[in-house]
Structures are given as C-alpha cells and as structure tokens.
Amino acid sequence: MKGTRKRFDVWTNISFLIFAFYILFLALPLFTMLFKSFYNGTTGDFSLAYFVKFFSKPYYTNALFNSIKVTVCVTALAAIIATPLAYIMATVKIKGNSTIRILILLSSMSAPFIGAYSWILLLGRSGVITKFVSNTFGITMPDIYGFTGILVVLTLQMVPLIFMYVSGALKNVDQSLMEAAESMGYSGFSKMRKVLLPLITPTLLAGGLLVFMRALADFGTPMLIGEGFKTVPVLIFNEFISEVGGDDGFAAAISVIVVLFATAIFLLQKFVANRKAFTMSALHPIEAKKKKGIGNIAAHAVIYLYTLIALLPQLYVIYTSFLKSNGRIFVDGFSLQSYRDAFNNIGGVITNTFFLAIVSLVVIILLAILIAYVTVRRKNALTNTLDIFTMFPYIVPGSILGIALLITFNNKPLAISGTALIMIISFVIRRLPYTIRSSAAILHQINDGIEEAAISLGASQMKTFFKITLPMMLAGVVSGAILSWITIITELSTSIILYTGKTKTVTVAIYTEVIRGNYGVAAALSTILTVITVVSLLVFLRLSGQKEVSL
Amino acid sequence: MSVTITIKDLVKKYGDTTVIPELSLEIKKGEFFTLLGPSGCGKTTLLRMIAGFNSIEGGTINFNERVINQVEPGKRNIGMVFQSYAIFPHLTVKGNIAFGLENRKLSKAEISSKVDEILKVVQIEQYKDRMPKNLSGGQQQRVALARAIVIRPDVLLMDEPLSNLDAKLRVDMRNAIKDIQREVGITTVYVTHDQEEAMAVSDRIAVMKSGIIQHLGTPQEIYQRPANVFVATFIGRTNIIEGSLTRQASSYSLHFGSSYSEEISNIQLPVSNKQAELNVKISVRPEEFIITEDQTGMKATIVHSVFLGQNTHYFVDLESGQRVEITQESKTAQILEPGQIIYLKVKTDKINVYDATGELNYTRGDQL
Numbered sequence: 054m055k056g057t058r059k060r061f062d063v064w065t066n067i068s069f070l071i072f073a074f075y076i077l078f079l080a081l082p083l084f085t086m087l088f089k090s091f092y093n094g095t096t097g098d099f100s101l102a103y104f105v106k107f108f109s110k111p112y113y114t115n116a117l118f119n120s121i122k123v124t125v126c127v128t129a130l131a132a133i134i135a136t137p138l139a140y141i142m143a144t145v146k147i148k149g150n151s152t153i154r155i156l157i158l159l160s161s162m163s164a165p166f167i168g169a170y171s172w173i174l175l176l177g178r179s180g181v182i183t184k185f186v187s188n189t190f191g192i193t194m195p196d197i198y199g200f201t202g203i204l205v206v207l208t209l210q211m212v213p214l215i216f217m218y219v220s221g222a223l224k225n226v227d228q229s230l231m232e233a234a235e236s237m238g239y240s241g242f243s244k245m246r247k248v249l250l251p252l253i254t255p256t257l258l259a260g261g262l263l264v265f266m267r268a269l270a271d272f273g274t275p276m277l278i279g280e281g282f283k284t285v286p287v288l289i290f291n292e293f294i295s296e297v298g299g300d301d302g303f304a305a306a307i308s309v310i311v312v313l314f315a316t317a318i319f320l321l322q323k324f325v326a327n328r329k330a331f332t333m334s335a336l337h338p339i340e341a342k343k344k345k346g347i348g349n350i351a352a353h354a355v356i357y358l359y360t361l362i363a364l365l366p367q368l369y370v371i372y373t374s375f376l377k378s379n380g381r382i383f384v385d386g387f388s389l390q391s392y393r394d395a396f397n398n399i400g401g402v403i404t405n406t407f408f409l410a411i412v413s414l415v416v417i418i419l420l421a422i423l424i425a426y427v428t429v430r431r432k433n434a435l436t437n438t439l440d441i442f443t444m445f446p447y448i449v450p451g452s453i454l455g456i457a458l459l460i461t462f463n464n465k466p467l468a469i470s471g472t473a474l475i476m477i478i479s480f481v482i483r484r485l486p487y488t489i490r491s492s493a494a495i496l497h498q499i500n501d502g503i504e505e506a507a508i509s510l511g512a513s514q515m516k517t518f519f520k521i522t523l524p525m526m527l528a529g530v531v532s533g534a535i536l537s538w539i540t541i542i543t544e545l546s547t548s549i550i551l552y553t554g555k556t557k558t559v560t561v562a563i564y565t566e567v568i569r570g571n572y573g574v575a576a577a578l579s580t581i582l583t584v585i586t587v588v589s590l591l592v593f594l595r596l597s598g599q600k601e602v603s604l
Numbered sequence: 605m606s607v608t609i610t611i612k613d614l615v616k617k618y619g620d621t622t623v624i625p626e627l628s629l630e631i632k633k634g635e636f637f638t639l640l641g642p643s644g645c646g647k648t649t650l651l652r653m654i655a656g657f658n659s660i661e662g663g664t665i666n667f668n669e670r671v672i673n674q675v676e677p678g679k680r681n682i683g684m685v686f687q688s689y690a691i692f693p694h695l696t697v698k699g700n701i702a703f704g705l706e707n708r709k710l711s712k713a714e715i716s717s718k719v720d721e722i723l724k725v726v727q728i729e730q731y732k733d734r735m736p737k738n739l740s741g742g743q744q745q746r747v748a749l750a751r752a753i754v755i756r757p758d759v760l761l762m763d764e765p766l767s768n769l770d771a772k773l774r775v776d777m778r779n780a781i782k783d784i785q786r787e788v789g790i791t792t793v794y795v796t797h798d799q800e801e802a803m804a805v806s807d808r809i810a811v812m813k814s815g816i817i818q819h820l821g822t823p824q825e826i827y828q829r830p831a832n833v834f835v836a837t838f839i840g841r842t843n844i845i846e847g848s849l850t851r852q853a854s855s856y857s858l859h860f861g862s863s864y865s866e867e868i869s870n871i872q873l874p875v876s877n878k879q880a881e882l883n884v885k886i887s888v889r890p891e892e893f894i895i896t897e898d899q900t901g902m903k904a905t906i907v908h909s910v911f912l913g914q915n916t917h918y919f920v921d922l923e924s925g926q927r928v929e930i931t932q933e934s935k936t937a938q939i940l941e942p943g944q945i946i947y948l949k950v951k952t953d954k955i956n957v958y959d960a961t962g963e964l965n966y967t968r969g970d971q972l
Binding site: 516 | 686
C-alpha cells in the first residue's frame with residue numbers, strides 16, 4: 054500500500070524551475086570563477102599559479118590582512134556602540150523615540166561610499182571641519198584617510214544594523230528575568246553582564262555576521278577614503294578592471310580566497326550560534342521608563358549626539374547639493390544648478406534605475422513567494438538545497454558575484470553581459486533574501502491547518518494557495534520587498550562591474566561623479582536617492598504598521 | 605448522507621517507527637465517536653488518516669463500501685474542525701462558511717441560503733459580515749463548525765476543537781456541538797484528551813494508548829467497567845490496591861491486605877485458570893469507599909482533607925502504608941481531622957478486579 058498523497062505535485066515542478074534558475078545564475082558563475090582561478094588562459098594548463106602569486110607577494114597578502122583588520126574592527130566597534138544605544142532606547146523613555154529609531158535606520162540605508170565622500174568633505178585635508186579647526190585653534194586634525202576613515206565610515210554605517218537586531222532581542226526579554234536577577238542580588242552592571250548580555254548573545258552573533266559580511270564586501274568606501282590602504286575588494290576590482298595587466302584569472306583566484314574565507318566565518322558563526330541558541334518570548338517586555346536627573350540628560354545626550362553624527366554625512370550632502378558651484382569648487386550662495394546639471398547630463402540614470410529596480414522587484418516578489426512556500430511547506434532534499442542557495446548572496450561579496458556573472462556570460466550561447474538582463478539577474482540574486490526571509494517568516498506563523506481546512510473543503514492546491522495562503526502572506530512579502538527595493542536602488546558593488554552606458558544607475562553615477570570631482574552633481578543625485586529611500590521607508594512603515602524594520 | 609467508517613488493520617509508520625500497529629475499528633452511521641487518550645497515543649494521527657492528511661502504511665479505511673486510501677482529502681467529502689480553528693483571517697464569517705460551497709458549483713443564491721441556514725443552526729447570524737479577528741473564541745469555534753457542516757459532509761472530523769476555550773465556554777460549546785451533531789446526524793469522529801468532555805458528548809469512546817485501542821465502549825461502560833488498569837486510571841480518578849482473590853463454593857473472597865475481606869460474586873476468571881488463590885489489582889474509585897461507623901473494614905489514618913463544596917476529599921494512609929483518596933458527600937458535621945483513625949469498606953458491586961498485570965478485568969459487567 055502506498056501513501057495516500059502524491060508528493061509529486063505542481064510545487065515539485067516549481068521547485069525544479071527555481072532550482073534551475075539558481076544553478077544557471079549562481080552555481081554556474083561561481084563554478085566558472087573557480088575554474089578560471091586554476092586555469093591558465095594562454096597555456097591551457099591547470100595550476101595553483103594564481104594562488105601562489107597571491108600568497109608570495111606582500112602587496113597582495115597585505116590587502117587580505119587589511120580587509121580582515123577592517124572587518125574585525127568594524128564588527129567589534131559596531132557591536133560595542135550599538136548595544137548600549139539599544140539598551141538605553143529600550144529602558145529609558147527618550148523624547149521622539151520612534152523618530153530617532155527611523156533616523157538611525159535611515160543612516161544605514163545609503164550607499165556607504167556616500168558617507169565616505171561626505172566625511173572627506175567634512176574631515177578631509179580641505180574639509181570644512183578640518184579648516185575650521187586649524188583656522189580657529191591652529192590645530193591640525195588627525196588624518197581621516199586610510200584605516201581610520203574606513204573604520205569611521207563603515208562603523209557608522211553598520212551600527213544601525215546591530216542596533217535593530219539588539220532592539221528586537223531586548224523586546225523579547227521578559228522584564229521578570231531582570232527582576233529575578235535583582236531579587237537574587239544582581240544589580241547594575243553585574244545584572245547586565247550575567248543575565249542580559251547572555252540573553253542577547255545569539256542576536257549579537259547574528260547581527261555581527263551580517264555586519265562582518267557587509268564590511269568585508271564593501272568596495273566603495275576603501276576606494277574613496279582608503280588611499281594607500283588597500284582592501285581585497287579594491288584589489289579584485291583593480292585586477293579585473295585595470296586597463297593594463299588586468300587578469301581575469303587572478304581576480305578570480307582572489308575572489309575564491311575571499312569566498313572561502315567568508316564561508317569559513319559563516320560556518321563558524323553558525324556553529325557557535327547553534328550552541329547558544331534558544332527562543333524567548335516576553336509576556337511582559339522591558340518597558341522604557343521615564344528617568345530623572347542626570348541619568349535622563351545623559352541618556353538623551355548620548356542618543357541625540359549619536360543620531361546627529363550618524364546623519365551628519367547625509368545632511369551635509371543634502372546641504373552641498375544646493376550650493377552654487379564653480380566647476381569642481383563650491384562657492385558662496387545657493388542655487389539649483391547642481392540639480393539642473395544632474396537632470397540635463399545624466400537624467401537617464403534615474404529612468405534606468407527605476408526601470409531596472411522595478412523589473413527586478415517584480416521578479417524578486419514572484420520568486421520569493423514561491424521559494425518561501427516550497428522551503429517552508431514542502432521540505433525535501435531539493436528545497437533544502439534551494440534554501441542553502443538563497444543564503445549564498447550573504448557570503449559572496451557583490452563585486453565578486455559581478456565578476457563571476459561577467460566572466461560566465463561574456464560568450465555565446467549566453468552572451469548577456471552589458472545588457473539590462475544581467476543587471477536584473479544580479480539584483481534579483483543579491484536582494485532576493487530580504488523578501489524570502491520576510492515571506493518565510495510570515496508563512497511560519499500561518500498554521501498548517503488553514504491550508505488543510507481549505508483542502509478538506511474541496512479546494513485544489515492552486516486555489517488554496519492563491520485564495521488562502523497568498524493573501525495571508527502578503528504583508529510579509531511587501532515588507533521584505535521594500536527592503537529589497539531600497540537595497541537595489543543603493544546597490545553599487547555589483548553594478549559598478551556590470552554597468553554600461555545604457556544601464557548606468559544613480560548609485561554608479563554618484564560614484565563616477567565623485568571620482569571625477571563633480572561634487573555638486575554627485576550631491577544632487579545623492580539627495581534624490583535619499584528622498585526616494587525616505588519615501589520608500591515611510592511607505593514600508595505605513596504598510597507594515599510597524600515602528601521599525603527588522604532585517 | 606452519513607456513512608459507516610470501517611477501518612481494517614490500519615498501520616501508520618514514520619520511517620521505522622510504528623505509531624499505529626494494525627488497528628481495526630467500525631464507526632457506525634450517524635454515531636458520535638470519540639478517540640480519547642493521552643498526548644502521543646496516536647488519536648490525532650488516526651483522525652488525520654481518516655481525513656487524508658496523513659499517509660497510510662497498511663490496511664484500509666472504508667466509507668461505506670468505498671476504499672478511500674488513495675482519495676485526495678478534498679474528494680472525501682469530509683468536514684473538519686481544527687484545534688486552531690483554522691479560520692481564514694482575511695475572509696468574513698460568511699466568506700469562511702461559503703468557501704467550501706464555492707468549490708461545489710452551486711449558484712450564488714443557493715450558497716447564500718445554505719450559509720444563512722447554517723448560521724442559524726450555530727446561532728451566529730448576527731456576525732455574518734464580521735471579520736474573524738472581531739470574534740470571540742467561542743464564536744470562532746462556531747464559524748469553524750458551521751464551515752465544516754455546511755457542505756453536508758459524509759463525515760465530520762474534529763481535532764480537539766475545544767482545547768483553546770476557557771473552562772466555562774468549553775462546557776457550553778460541547779453541549780452545543782452535541783446538539784448540532786444530533787440535529788444534522790453526521791457520522792462524527794472527535795479527538796480529545798479530556799475524558800470528561802469525551803463522556804459528555806460521545807455515543808461511544810475508544811480509549812487509546814501507544815496506537816492501540818485499550819477499550820471501546822459507551823461512556824458508562826468505560827467508566828464503570830474499564831478494560832484494564834490503564835483505562836481505569838485514565839478515566840476519572842481511582843486507587844489501585846494490591847490484593848488477592850480466593851475461590852469459594854459459589855462466589856469469591858476478595859482480600860485487601862490481611863485485615864479486610866469481602867465476598868464478591870460478579871467475578872469471571874478465564875476457564876484455563878485453575879488456581880485457588882491469585883494476586884489481583886483492585887481498582888477502587890474515591891466514591892466507592894464507605895466510611896464505616898462500627899470500626900469494621902480497613903483501618904486508615906486521615907492525612908489531609910480538601911473541601912470542594914458538594915464533596916469532601918480525604919487523603920488517607922492504609923495500614924500497608926499506601927495512600928488512597930476517598931470522596932464523601934459533604935456533611936454539615938465537622939470535617940475529619942488529620943491523624944483521626946477511620947475504617948473503610950468498598951462498594952463491591954462497583955469496584956473492578958484485575959489480574960496481577962493489570963491487563964485483564966475479572967469483573968463481570970452485567971450486575972451493575
């Protein structure tokens with residue numbers, strides 16, 4: 054006697070189709086990259102030559118060491134700054150609490166390199182603050198370029214991520230746990246160290262991983278502010294793009310090293326996190342209480358000061374976008390000249406960005422719904438593999454995925470490099486996880502019984518999905534989709550590799566204008582991008598009915 | 605259009621673990637049948653096999669003559685009420701109830717009149733256009749029930765439908781469910797772990813443990829003549845006392861330890877058993893003890909008492925050291941104090957006598 058239900062149904066076919074998509078556009082490019090890293094194009098031999106070259110020259114190994122140094126420092130510093138901020142926000146009633154949360158979130162939603170270039174304008178050799186300090190006090194400010202600059206920019210960019218993770222975890226800590234600790238004689242710092250910190254450790258590990266991967270992959274920041282301080286993404290970009298002596302194979306080899314390193318960190322994190330994992334849900338969450346006196350003033354000061362510093366680069370960019378400029382130099386007085394230039398010269402990039410982002414988003418929503426459904430509701434070997442595939446974009450830095458796609462689809466029969474299609478594919482692969490995660494999360498909350506009820510009432514599988522499951526999933530899908538959207542329009546590291554004149558996006562345009570020194574136009578475009586981001590974020594908060602975003 | 609459900613040698617396996625080994629059962633047409641047992645006994649598994657949500661690894665399930673093993677759940681013409689209610693949160697009460705009808709190619713007017721009719725039966729007409737989130741637990745329960753029976757199913761399946769309700773509402777709803785079932789006359793299979801609920805609603809009950817039916821019978825049979833010690837302890841409260849049984853000329857003598865014996869006639873030993881004396885387990889429910897006035901029977905010491913209004917429960921230590929629970933109708937006189945010595949007898953027509961393993965009931969049921 055066989056089972057009463059056919060396990061081979063329409064969802065199996067859908068799983069296979071999505072699986073094929075990932076094989077073609079993720080597995081194949083990564084495999085091609087691996088292949089190229091061993092293959093010598095001129096002699097046709099396979100060897101470890103590229104790897105030997107990398108590890109034998111300090112120029113290259115230094116870059117790897119620099120990357121690790123930056124990444125570790127940024128992750129640690131972001132956690133050290135974000136955790137107290139989140140704790141203060143959770144326990145002390147801060148005036149304008151929800152606005153502050155949105156502002157902090159907003160500070161992480163621009164492309165990091167915009168922060169880098171703004172800090173150069175503020176603290177660079179001829180930065181506003183640098184000049185002000187040296188003119189007024191005669192003091193020469195420490196150098197913002199190199200390691201310090203990257204650390205400042207990336208840390209400010211990453212703090213909001215950990216801040217949101219920890220805030221979420223604190224919401225699940227029951228007040229009674231704190232009270233229990235107090236009743237047993239722990240108070241103040243020892244209470245935090247013995248009880249609160251262990252409780253949020255799994256969250257810190259999860260947030261830390263996300264920050265680690267982003268910091269490792271970031272390309273724009275070290276490119277602009279790093280000067281002599283080279284990191285691996287810069288190295289890969291230079292090796293791949295450089296007009297003289299650029300070498301695909303060598304770039305591929307470095308990429309392989311980075312991906313292996315990232316995978317090792319990812320697995321290590323999973324191993325540690327699994328051992329520390331537990332679930333919490335608070336009956337009585339910790340409440341923000343009104344504090345009095347010096348504590349209250351100090352808490353407000355810390356929160357407001359941090360928010361101001363985090364937003365300073367974006368605010369300054371917006372300010373400069375309205376300045377009159379003469380060539381590359383800002384002069385006194387205000388004008389809309391930069392906006393006119395932006396629209397006249399490169400207005401097409403805005404249309405491009407919207408076209409690419411909207412098409413990508415439609416594909417993302419469609420795929421995410423289906424992937425979330427098959428991985429949550431139809432667990433089998435195929436969908437488990439699919440689940441792992443969807444996690445790859447966390448590990449593979451954007452510039453590396455860009456290179457992998459380019460070297461794979463440069464030749465027939467799949468010569469799609471330089472087209473909008475390859476841009477869309479890269480956006481879809483990289484930004485799908487946000488929508489998948491939120492869709493899967495809401496699907497986990499929908500009781501299996503609901504679908505069984507529909508089926509027991511005679512509805513077909515498809516009808517059950519479209520009439521019952523999908524309408525219930527929609528809120529989760531939308532909230533994830535808006536995150537995907539915001540991260541698509543601020544994407545740089547893949548686009549910079551894949552773009553052509555016809556598919557140039559706003560972010561790429563800002564980057565190239567900054568490189569050329571057209572700060573006015575760059576500022577105007579950044580401002581436009583910020584406005585789009587803010588509007589999207591507000592729509593998100595409105596639709597999801599939440600006061601904050603969970604990543 | 606109720607059906608008879610015939611289950612024959614049914615097997616359920618998850619991998620190498622057998623959850624239900626060769627279970628056979630017949631559920632009569634129009635009957636309110638309950639699967640009762642502790643969690644993990646296989647009752648929900650069996651229900652979901654009847655519904656078609658669990659695969660069948662052996663044996664058959666018939667609805668009348670039709671074998672339904674390979675029939676899709678949607679084609680079995682079942683109505684199911686879920687523990688979580690599984691109300692569609694994005695549809696109104698009316699939308700929820702009409703959902704099944706819309707799959708049955710009926711005209712709009714027919715659907716509308718059937719929905720109105722069933723809303724009346726479950727008494728929630730006034731909430732027709734509400735969204736589920738604006739309904740109380742009991743009202744949601746009624747929607748779930750209405751949605752399941754409006755399609756005129758051959759079989760109504762209910763999986764712990766009352767476990768999410770508070771105690772008072774649970775009693776109200778179980779009466780409502782029983783009334784509605786009687787009114788529409790559908791063969792009903794009901795799963796619960798609550799023995800009181802099972803007794804209140806069922807025509808017949810199957811008490812399950814480890815995928816095996818321990819006792820199949822009416823609520824009265826199951827309470828008064830439980831098939832084995834497990835059923836006796838699971839249904840209601842009872843005290844199991846070790847004792848022995850000796851043959852007399854025309855009856856038996858039942859010994860509770862050394863000091864107390866009773867003559868008991870409604871005993872039937874297996875024909876193969878020729879022993880003159882056997883060790884037995886005696887199940888005495890708290891209300892089957894009598895406190896004697898003349899100091900005959902088992903000596904016991906009061907340990908503590910619980911006054912519950914109508915009845916008073918005493919926890920007492922027997923001479924053997926065993927602690928037993930007894931129930932007496934509350935009197936206006938003083939409640940017995942801890943340390944006080946009392947003497948106990950049992951109601952011989954009500955108690956049950958089992959073999960030493962607790963698996964076989966020697967007591968005959970016909971002298972109830």
